[in-house]
Amino acid sequence: MQSRALALPSWRPTVRVSPLVPLLATALVVACITSVGQGQLAISSKQVVAIVLSHLFSIDTGWHFDQVQASVLFSIRLPRVLLALMVGAALSTSGATLQGIFRNPLADPTLLGVSSGAALSVSIAMVLGGSLVLASPFVLPSVALIGGLSATLIVWRVSTQGGKTSVLTMLLAGIAINALCGAGIGLCIYGADDAELRDLSFWMLGSLGGATWQLVGAASPFIVAALVFLPRLARDLDAMLLGEREARYLGVHVDRLRQKAVLLTALAVGAAVSVSGIIGFVGLVVPHLLRLLIGPGHARLLPASMLLGGLALVCADMVARTALPPTDLPIGIITALIGSPIFLWLLVKNRSESFE
Amino acid sequence: MIDVNNLVVRRGRSTIVNDVSCRVAQGEIMTVVGSNGAGKSTFLRAIAGDLPFASGTIEVAGLAVSDDNALKLARRRAILSQSTALSFGFRVFEVVQLGRLPHASTGTSRTGELRIIQECLEVAGVSHLRDRSYPSLSGGEQQRVQIARALAQVWDVAAEDRVLLLDEPTSALDMRHQQGTLATLRRLADEGSTVLVVLHDLNLAARYADKCLLLHNGMIEAIGRPAAVFTPNLLSRAFGVRTTILEHPEFACPLIVTLAPQKANTDTCTPSPLKIP
Numbered sequence: 001m002q003s004r005a006l007a008l009p010s011w012r013p014t015v016r017v018s019p020l021v022p023l024l025a026t027a028l029v030v031a032c033i034t035s036v037g038q039g040q041l042a043i044s045s046k047q048v049v050a051i052v053l054s055h056l057f058s059i060d061t062g063w064h065f066d067q068v069q070a071s072v073l074f075s076i077r078l079p080r081v082l083l084a085l086m087v088g089a090a091l092s093t094s095g096a097t098l099q100g101i102f103r104n105p106l107a108d109p110t111l112l113g114v115s116s117g118a119a120l121s122v123s124i125a126m127v128l129g130g131s132l133v134l135a136s137p138f139v140l141p142s143v144a145l146i147g148g149l150s151a152t153l154i155v156w157r158v159s160t161q162g163g164k165t166s167v168l169t170m171l172l173a174g175i176a177i178n179a180l181c182g183a184g185i186g187l188c189i190y191g192a193d194d195a196e197l198r199d200l201s202f203w204m205l206g207s208l209g210g211a212t213w214q215l216v217g218a219a220s221p222f223i224v225a226a227l228v229f230l231p232r233l234a235r236d237l238d239a240m241l242l243g244e245r246e247a248r249y250l251g252v253h254v255d256r257l258r259q260k261a262v263l264l265t266a267l268a269v270g271a272a273v274s275v276s277g278i279i280g281f282v283g284l285v286v287p288h289l290l291r292l293l294i295g296p297g298h299a300r301l302l303p304a305s306m307l308l309g310g311l312a313l314v315c316a317d318m319v320a321r322t323a324l325p326p327t328d329l330p331i332g333i334i335t336a337l338i339g340s341p342i343f344l345w346l347l348v349k350n351r352s353e354s355f356e
Numbered sequence: 357m358i359d360v361n362n363l364v365v366r367r368g369r370s371t372i373v374n375d376v377s378c379r380v381a382q383g384e385i386m387t388v389v390g391s392n393g394a395g396k397s398t399f400l401r402a403i404a405g406d407l408p409f410a411s412g413t414i415e416v417a418g419l420a421v422s423d424d425n426a427l428k429l430a431r432r433r434a435i436l437s438q439s440t441a442l443s444f445g446f447r448v449f450e451v452v453q454l455g456r457l458p459h460a461s462t463g464t465s466r467t468g469e470l471r472i473i474q475e476c477l478e479v480a481g482v483s484h485l486r487d488r489s490y491p492s493l494s495g496g497e498q499q500r501v502q503i504a505r506a507l508a509q510v511w512d513v514a515a516e517d518r519v520l521l522l523d524e525p526t527s528a529l530d531m532r533h534q535q536g537t538l539a540t541l542r543r544l545a546d547e548g549s550t551v552l553v554v555l556h557d558l559n560l561a562a563r564y565a566d567k568c569l570l571l572h573n574g575m576i577e578a579i580g581r582p583a584a585v586f587t588p589n590l591l592s593r594a595f596g597v598r599t600t601i602l603e604h605p606e607f608a609c610p611l612i613v614t615l616a617p618q619k620a621n622t623d624t625c626t627p628s629p630l631k632i633p
Contacts, residue, residue: 105444239457241444245406245437250509251430251458253423296444 020294024307031311032085035318036077040326043069043077080211083219084317084331085310087208087276088286090223090268092309095283096290096301097230098152100237101261103244104167105291105350108284109148109269112170113177115280117151118144118266118273120181123188123200137218144270145222151177152262206279206332208317215275222271226264227306233261234298241296279332281339282309288346357382357550358403358519363412365395365402365574372398373409374574380567382516385541385551387561389585390571391595396554397438399571400523403552404435417519417550430458433519434509438527440502442490448501449486452476455508464512472511479540480504481533495528503537515548522553526560538564558612562586563604570594586610 037043043051043065050063051070091109098107098114109115125133125143133139155177159170182204189200202209236257239247248254272279286309287301294300313331316338320329358380365373373395380386388396401407403414405421414421417432434455442451452473456464464472477483480500485493490501503525510518520541526534534557542564545551555561561568561582568585570577572594578585591599591612598615605611 103444235457235460238450239454241446242442242451242454243437243440246435246440248406248426249404249430249435249437250454251427253426291445295450296446297450 020290020304021300021307024304024311028085028307028311028314031314031318032081035081035084035314036073038318038322039072039077041069041072043073048073075213079213079216080208080317081314082216083208083211083275084313086216086219086223087272087279088282088309088311088313089227089306090272090309091279091282092286092305092312093227093230093302094265094268096287096298096305097233097237097261097265098283099287100240100298101258102170103241104170105288106167106171106284108281109265110178110278110280110283112155112174113151113181114148114266114269115273115278116178116181116185118148118270119204119278120184120188121147121150122274123185126199127188127191127196137214138221140274141218141222141271144274145266146270148270148273149263149266151181152266156262202277202330204278204332205330206277206335207328207330208276208320209328209330211275219271219275222267226268226271229260230264230268231299231302233257233264234302237261237298238296277330277332279313279335281335281343282312285339285342285346286312289342357415357417358386358552359413359415360403361413363399363402363414364410365398365407366410367398371410372574373402375412376569376571376574376576377412378569378576378579380550380552382550383545383548384566385545385553385564386567386569387565388552388554388569388571389556389558389561389594390577394571394594395574396571397523398574400435400521400552400554404521405429417517427458430509431462432510432513432517433521434506436502436506436520436522436525438523440498442498445489445491447486448482448488448490448493449473449477451490451501452504452508455505458509459512468512473508476504476508476511479507481536496530496533499525499528500533500537507540510549515544518544518549520544520549520551520553522551524554524556526555526557534560558586558591562609562612563607583610586612 033045033048037045037048046063047065047069050061051065051073053059053061055070055074094114095108098109098112099105101107121143122140125140129139155170155173158173159166185200185204189197192200236247236252239250239252240254240257242250244254247257269283287305290301290304290308294304313335316331316334320331320334323329358378360379361377363373363376364371376399378386388399390396398407402409403416403421405423405426416429419425419429419432421429446454453469455476456469456472459469474483474486477486480503482497482500482504485497485501490498493501503522506520506522510520522541526537529537538560541551541553545566553565565582567580568582569579570585570590577594578590586601588599588601591597598617600613600615602611602613
């Protein structure tokens with residue numbers, strides 16, 4: 001009886017406010033400032049802060065910098081780091097959402113073929129579209145959206161029967177889609193001239209090398225819209241983890257939820273692919289690691305995924321630019337180099353629980 | 357209140373539930389019993405709004421069962437499925453919290469929500485597990501957590517409006533927790549709730565139910581008080597098992613005892629004798 005009496009006050013909130021979000025946010029700011037300073041023309045963190053403050057807010061810090069540094073920072077480094085940030089946030093938040101909606105920790109934009117679907121549609125548009133593609137910066141992200149959406153729907157249709165998704169079928173369908181899109185992009189290569197050829201290989205490996213303010217402007221409406229609306233699905237996604245039927249019993253409109261989730265992830269992934277090509281493993285590994293730290297609840301998982309995903313790509317991009325100067329490594333190589341061992345480790349760790 | 361009229365549920369060409377009508381009033385527990393494949397779960401899922409039905413009408417807590425009423429229904433009736441596969445590492449507390457989802461926008465205070473969750477954890481006997489990871493629990497513990505989640509969904513609903521549908525809530529539980537779970541349902545019914553529960557244990561059904569629905573091949577074999585439904589004759593027809601009915605030593609309810617298998621003269625499932633060469 002005594003232990004029971006002692007246990008009673010325990011209904012008081014034990015919800016631990018996770019220190020992770022402020023921690024990640026701080027790390028992200030530090031990483032961004034460090035990253036924009038790296039390169040052939042070194043800019044110290046102090047100078048970065050001074051340049052940004054003086055240009056955006058006309059605040060004179062008294063710290064010395066020259067005009068070349070300022071223009072390199074604004075016209076080359078900043079758009080690139082911002083793009084890395086957005087793409088990372090888009091990919092990992094989409095990964096977390098897809099994992100929720102498929103009720104499966106292995107769902108990922110790259111493995112499911114969403115990224116390659118988007119890449120194929122972009123490649124076709126570039127080879128066939130010619131000057132039409134250049135008409136508006138929003139053409140490519142829109143085309144990518146259609147490709148990504150089609151890929152998701154095909155995988156969904158093939159792998160889900162009666163509300164149950166078979167993991168094996170889902171992954172195999174993803175392999176099929178990836179192979180098909182790879183072949184399609186290969187065909188595009190045959191029809192491409194030299195300049196297009198370089199662009200196409202860039203889609204396959206993933207790179208932020210072409211970052212400009214125009215690309216940032218083209219991708220940001222899509223990505224920001226997705227990142228604003230996805231967290232609103234958090235509670236319904238939590239219910240989905242119990243099962244489609246249970247979610248319905250809890251009053252969740254499952255079909256509408258799935259439509260929203262698939263559309264928003266295709267929007268984010270499509271825009272990310274249209275500006276940076278196929279960058280793998282971010283959408284898989286980042287939510288996985290976060291689940292280990294803060295649990296599977298989407299209200300915390302989705303915002304944390306944005307931050308850690310952005311952080312991961314900003315860091316990967318820094319490595320891509322500085323590892324082998326003066327070459328600029330495709331960032332997809334870096335994420336695969338780091339991501340696939342982590343992925344293997346997670347597989348070994350989870351071997352006991354089946355992914356069924 | 358649950359009101360089912362001439363319900364027919366088909367899957368493909370086979371009819372799983374055939375012309376079933378019944379009514380569970382406020383304050384009543386009705387158990388659905390029958391052999392494997394008799395249509396019990398399908399019947400419950402149709403009432404849950406999960407399966408389309410070919411004809412008939414279903415009304416739950418004064419609302420027609422349809423997609424349009426999904427959220428309204430979710431605020432009054434909770435459903436426990438036969439099995440729930442949750443492989444993501446939610447803590448027990450969070451699983452029960454998911455039951456509060458339909459009430460997210462109704463403005464219950466945070467403290468109120470936490471108290472409801474804690475009360476349900478205690479009623480289901482899992483408050484000591486509240487911070488454990490759900491996948492690490494045993495099957496019986498998981499089932500009790502799911503019961504707590506279902507209770508949480510309708511805990512603060514006016515008793516007369518509250519409807520609980522449970523599909524074999526005791527299948528993984530030990531004797532003590534089987535009795536505890538049914539006693540909880542009995543208490544909720546005595547407050548005015550409506551409870552419909554699929555059970556395999558006829559003695560649990562006999563002890564706690566006001567009414568029993570005996571299904572056989574998707575049709576009503578019998579419906580009524582436990583004492584009227586649990587007769588050797590009806591049970592033999594529905595299950596193909598010989599039974600005798602005794603008087604419970606402590607409670608005024610029938611006690612069903614199974615006997616040796618009956619001779620192969622019925623048309624229902626008769627276990628074929630093992631042939632030893």
